[in-house]
Amino acid sequence: MNNRKIRMGMVGGGRGAFIGAVHRMAAAIDGEIELVCGAFSSNPKKSKLSGQDLYLPADRVYGSYEEMIKKEKELPLGERMDFVSIVTPNHLHFGPAKMALENGFHVVCDKPVCFNLKEAKTLQKIVKKTGLIFALTHNYTGYPMVKQARMMVAKGKIGEIRKLVVAYPQGWLSTKLEDSDQKQAAWRTDPKRSGIAGAMGDIGTHAENLAEYISGLQIKKICADLSALVPGRQLDDDGNVLLEFNNGAKGILYASQISAGEENNLNIKIYGTKAGLEWYQMEPNSLIVKWLDKPMEIMRTGVGKLYPEAQEHTRIPAGHPEGYLEAFGNIYRNFAKCVRARLNGKKPKAIYTDFPGIEDGVRGMLFIEKVVASGKSKQKWTKF
Amino acid sequence: MNNRKIRMGMVGGGRGAFIGAVHRMAAAIDGEIELVCGAFSSNPKKSKLSGQDLYLPADRVYGSYEEMIKKEKELPLGERMDFVSIVTPNHLHFGPAKMALENGFHVVCDKPVCFNLKEAKTLQKIVKKTGLIFALTHNYTGYPMVKQARMMVAKGKIGEIRKLVVAYPQGWLSTKLEDSDQKQAAWRTDPKRSGIAGAMGDIGTHAENLAEYISGLQIKKICADLSALVPGRQLDDDGNVLLEFNNGAKGILYASQISAGEENNLNIKIYGTKAGLEWYQMEPNSLIVKWLDKPMEIMRTGVGKLYPEAQEHTRIPAGHPEGYLEAFGNIYRNFAKCVRARLNGKKPKAIYTDFPGIEDGVRGMLFIEKVVASGKSKQKWTKF
Amino acid sequence: MNNRKIRMGMVGGGRGAFIGAVHRMAAAIDGEIELVCGAFSSNPKKSKLSGQDLYLPADRVYGSYEEMIKKEKELPLGERMDFVSIVTPNHLHFGPAKMALENGFHVVCDKPVCFNLKEAKTLQKIVKKTGLIFALTHNYTGYPMVKQARMMVAKGKIGEIRKLVVAYPQGWLSTKLEDSDQKQAAWRTDPKRSGIAGAMGDIGTHAENLAEYISGLQIKKICADLSALVPGRQLDDDGNVLLEFNNGAKGILYASQISAGEENNLNIKIYGTKAGLEWYQMEPNSLIVKWLDKPMEIMRTGVGKLYPEAQEHTRIPAGHPEGYLEAFGNIYRNFAKCVRARLNGKKPKAIYTDFPGIEDGVRGMLFIEKVVASGKSKQKWTKF
């Protein structure tokens, strides 16, 4: 290929959106990707204005994703977009993802991957059939210290895992925000756009993904108690779940959007036979290691000899805090490296293939279906 | 009464014991109580040696609690002990407590109050009948910031409670310590001395007591998953419990003694409609208040205007950390104040009546029975 | 102007450099700026290779800054670069800055602004004469919570300032790293490239700038003790300074690169008559406010009602940590907004004019000269 940046087209993310801007910043940070086109809104006028905000030429701003995919495909390779980034609400993931893949474009998709498990499984087949590259932005796995934790577990540093506690408390839905004009609250609490789960779909899937990513284990059965604690809310805003993993380890997962005063406090604690690990998303550059018989250690991004998996996802020296956008950027950076390798007919370095994909998406949808089913069941355990 | 200290006799707590020394330090710190006699071991020789260590006269060191209670009763008031402190393993609480009460002595008893619920209910009747003062050392409720939290909830500062997460992870039983000579591990993992529960009885009851003390709520139903994760262990060393409270609030309680690297990390988070509260026993002088719409506050022992309930349980100025022994000492201080008032035929100040009693003990035993039953049940919910 | 990004040319920052990549990421993150050309190394071949790494067309990669400025000037506006970003070692700031300004290009320059005070004052005159926009990357002032602190002081929230302690400990020069091939250590410890100060120039100036930025005060006199504590080192690697400010407040500034184990621990504490403020660069999203008579508050990026100056420099919701690159990016974002306004013949919004400029640069060079002079003096105080 020519010596050029990888070219991104975006679906969603127009004025007033939240996650679209995050995707754009994350994609831009490493200088590997450029935004070349977009269908930023289902309202063509709003899409145009959004494209202007982003300094795109008018002829690359489209009124619908269908139009974008069709028109871009007609452009020569190197001019047309290389991949589509989908940043719409959940019910609008499947359509553009399917069409993009079927027209030869790689895809980055926001989570959860689809509206329901059935869609996710269909998409999985399409990804498999097309052989294209698909990334799902479970961005929290992009943090260097999360990767360090995963490697420590994989290398047996903490022994056999016995217990895992993953928590994702937020407080922003403590009031009935969806009754105001708040766009983010509105779609997330609406079963027609969000799916069968509220907090469990929005952030519970992040918790599930993080737990399985670091531990290398799989959830085998669950016992869930889901609630809509704000009167009148249609979907769960709080859920508490007992876990059992495939190695027999026990655990707890909870996700909440009514934990008053909590910002975005995703955290995980994993206890093995030799040590415990603890990580907090809000102080992401520290990984706490609690040993059975010696002083606890605080591993820090960029300090000492970390696993290459952690080092390669770090940009700047220790003590210069990297945050959410950098972790998110790691997903995009790795995805871009893989797309570039594909364009060059090469195999990407193994380390760049480390980003969540369609399997994580299917697993997330399975989690949503099972956790909702368990929540309704009178039996203690629901198998995964 | 004469102007003198309140006089304590101790049952248990001889050489090699842990909690006996804690009780003695806690009782001594405020200068309100003096140790005057003891039956420190069921081994009379060991009891004598322990008494010597404590500078007691030989004739006040007894070979059994029966002997102690009998002989002390024969001494004149003011010379004889005023109360008995019971610091033996769980299966040895009921006997001395019953006999002490029936012979007119007030009682301080370590937790859980008895070996089983039946004993506890019998003891409750005896306490009621004798009208004597009974304190149970759920010592964590003695911390000033725990009392501040309780008062904030009671005064409506955090609104209606929606969610509560209480956790008590320890790691000291991560190996099969009971196979060594470790006395503390041995009895705690032995159903004959500990009762039907391991971690749940030893520390789960503290978590349950703390949750109900601060929240002012009562657990209504539970769903428990208890495990003995160290191979060959006879009692649970880890337990995860879903909770529902009497006001409809949801919650999680977990207690673990195999959470590798954890010291004694009791902590609680309570979320109301207006704010969240967070307290960590290992940094007990801070109470974190997370407000919905304004900056989080860190309330600190001794700083600013706290509720009298917090202030009255603080000894020294802000920034001079008070710890576990001081909190424990608050139970003893209040108990002693009540005994003194009784001796003087007066009513104690209301603030001094704030210590756990036989009702907390009965509730703790109920918790143990229910949590073990739920652990065995295939149904999701077990009513309290 | 056309609807387009602002165009950046870079001087320095080729392969193996550190701060150049930081500038590029900071400039890219908000999608306001694109890198269009560069003279990345004084070695033309290395410059070419670096340009390739960055996906630049070969004809926009130059062998020297002189060539770059000359050639770019010949291109039409909108195609040519709009500004030059200078990321070379200290002794190579003045030349490209002067030439860029004199040829009509705005400038972003790394700190300290020049090799010595004389150069800085000359540059100040050129900036004034040309009327062009000049930004100095004292990037730590780009953090939202630093801006919140500054506004709180300005609005009198903490009362009259009495004491200020600013510290900047690092540990990376604890060994004689300059004897290895470490490029960053080599130039920073070399008087020919770094100037008369080592740690004091490299990071002491950041501390000085941060202190004056937040406090709104000016240092009036100092008493410095500078040392080269690693044997054989040519420039100071540790310095401790007593301060007096223009309002009579007292203070301490210290900077160190031999504080073993410290990462990049810039922090500041400011005490007024009503409250104290505390901020740590390594946890930049928290601002601690310690009130005289009420609980301490932790203000957090994105939480509650912050001053617009803080809010406008925040990209994502609370609890999604923004870090060093985002703060650095705020300097570039504001600079770009001002350049865009200039191109459009408009006045920028006041909030966008908040970035360090040539005056900060001159003040930093004055600090370096005074602190070195004080270090050599036997008198206690040296006037500023």
Next chain:
Amino acid sequence: MNNRKIRMGMVGGGRGAFIGAVHRMAAAIDGEIELVCGAFSSNPKKSKLSGQDLYLPADRVYGSYEEMIKKEKELPLGERMDFVSIVTPNHLHFGPAKMALENGFHVVCDKPVCFNLKEAKTLQKIVKKTGLIFALTHNYTGYPMVKQARMMVAKGKIGEIRKLVVAYPQGWLSTKLEDSDQKQAAWRTDPKRSGIAGAMGDIGTHAENLAEYISGLQIKKICADLSALVPGRQLDDDGNVLLEFNNGAKGILYASQISAGEENNLNIKIYGTKAGLEWYQMEPNSLIVKWLDKPMEIMRTGVGKLYPEAQEHTRIPAGHPEGYLEAFGNIYRNFAKCVRARLNGKKPKAIYTDFPGIEDGVRGMLFIEKVVASGKSKQKWTKF
């Protein structure tokens, strides 16, 4: 000797006092000492009432220290007090200490040891001549993690010390509290009772003592800037000092009582060639070790293999926080063990001889005189 507790008589510490109660709690906690008499106030009536509060017999409560020492001496050994604890303001240390020693009583004295250096040196001679045991309550050296830090330095774990920063900020004198009835503020800001220094004498000496205790170094020269920042205050309420130690290490000491919102934030950072140590009095059970090339460690009271010097000063298992009173109690416990050994004609275990004595007292008074002299000098350095 008989098997009995060591007997304490107290000078000062009557109703309304602060530090007297601290001494009593610290002395009581380990069950080694009992309070048998006191001259609690120079007002005989107040002394009597205070004695009643403490449940002392009326005939052991004296109207003056002279009376106490005279009368107690007439009692038989074992009945009379074994030592005197002096808890009066600074100007009232020398008299009772001298008389107690000259009448054969051991002494515990609050810090700073005397009103001025001359008194301290006289007292040193008397201690030497009488051969009696003298303890000075620089209580912060009683913390287990302080002892761990001292041992790590002594054993070379952090290499050669290069830099030390010790800080003791408080905020309680941010207003002119001495104009109210606040007894603690009144005498501490009064040159007639406090001596020539304010904050520097009250807490600066603690900082100096802690720095030399942990580092094993001695301050060789200083450069001080002392201020009375609250208008009208007679003694310094803030002081900043540059340090040079006898091994060439550099440092900073600051003490302040006008650092608004600070509680009692004594902390120290020591940087060697191999690692840095960091300790905060307000979280005293953690010792932070920052290594040059590996993850930072948090050593914790009771966790893993600590030096015996740390372990022997710990009472309860890890995670049960020990605080200020326990550290203070360690001074008393060790002192009591030494008195007991003396009474038994034995040599105490080496570990029990670890408490501050008259030499620390003389050094503290020297520090006060030098720091005040340096504060007034126009020369940079004042030799110690």
